[in-house]
Amino acid sequence: MGEVQTVDCRGLSCPQPVLETRKALEESVASQLRILVDNITSRENVKRFASSQGLGVQVREMGADEFELLLERVQDTASPENKPTESQSSPVEQESLNGKNVVYVGNDCMGRGDDELGRKLIRGFLRTLIDVAPVPWKIIFINAGVKLTTLDEEAVEAISVLADRGVEILSCGTCLEHFGLVDRLKVGRVTNMFEVIESLNGATKVISPD
Template sequence: MDLDCRGMACPAPVVSVKRALETANGALRVLLDDGAPRENVRRFAEGRGYQVQEEVQDGAFALTITGAGAAAVAAPQAAVAKTGPAVMLIGTDRLGDGPEELGRLLMRNFIITLLDVAEVPDRMLFINTGVLLTAEGSEVLEALEKLGNRGVEVLSCGVCLDYFHKKELLKAGAVTNMFTIAESLTTARTVVRL
């Protein structure tokens, strides 16, 4: 089965591939633009147990996705929600309302303090100005790296990084997409929003 996702913006390539994999019999060949679309689809497929082979074709990237994938893909949402991850959604580089400088100080202190709490989230999702915390120049990069070493998955929205011209300056965690963010939030056992 062939699927052309060139020119699609996030999260359309991942959603299209997900739908195609649900009905595909055999290999799925996907044409994608370089950058976030290629990375997001690869991460999505591999994260669900598929094998991915990549080649350049007609100025685009062709990913061939094969294998049975994980059975969990088709699991009912209710069953997943009971055992899903604890997720922290960070949508800003500040904590609370009030003076910007104070808000940035509070956010820095909060993230550093997470290193000393017994239970940390399984996944931290950074969106909007929150992605500035994961990019070069952030005061919490060391803390985020230590959280990552403790098993916390640190993910930053690719569209947001592009918007702030920070994608090449990402220093903590990995780039993600809106499909993964939405899926993480809807299958989480708990969500903390900052």
């Protein structure tokens, strides 16, 4: 086993564990990184980030809400014939070649004035996205918007159809924790502020129904 560097991210809030992990990857020559976190959201965020960087990931539970992630640098052994080509891309990926549209949802209502009306409007907006081409590259749910991926059955139904079509559905982990909804996520996956900013920076267009 080569050199192992430990990065203690316990006590850090989103997106600091991911940022500290990225910093260690850039600055360290160690073959392995040992990342310590103290909540499930950070565990999943660091794990997903590491996988996106082509790292091997092993997770060990150390105690109540404490986790160790062992990240290992691995070589890219994929042969050219095994790498995805444009013809192998999903429909949403092919559409995204001409434009990566991100829908940014910051509330469980659309517009201001009457919340009941606003909830009807946001459900209608999500249902309409299904029939509009191209479908979005990603839909990001922030603040009270995460209630649409957890509590609102009508919204969940529409969002699930979009997910089945290849749209990436992301719900803010800090927001889910704030509203006590981490265990009630029904569609998509948890994200963090680092990934949110990267998605917005990489978008051709950002659409907000607020």
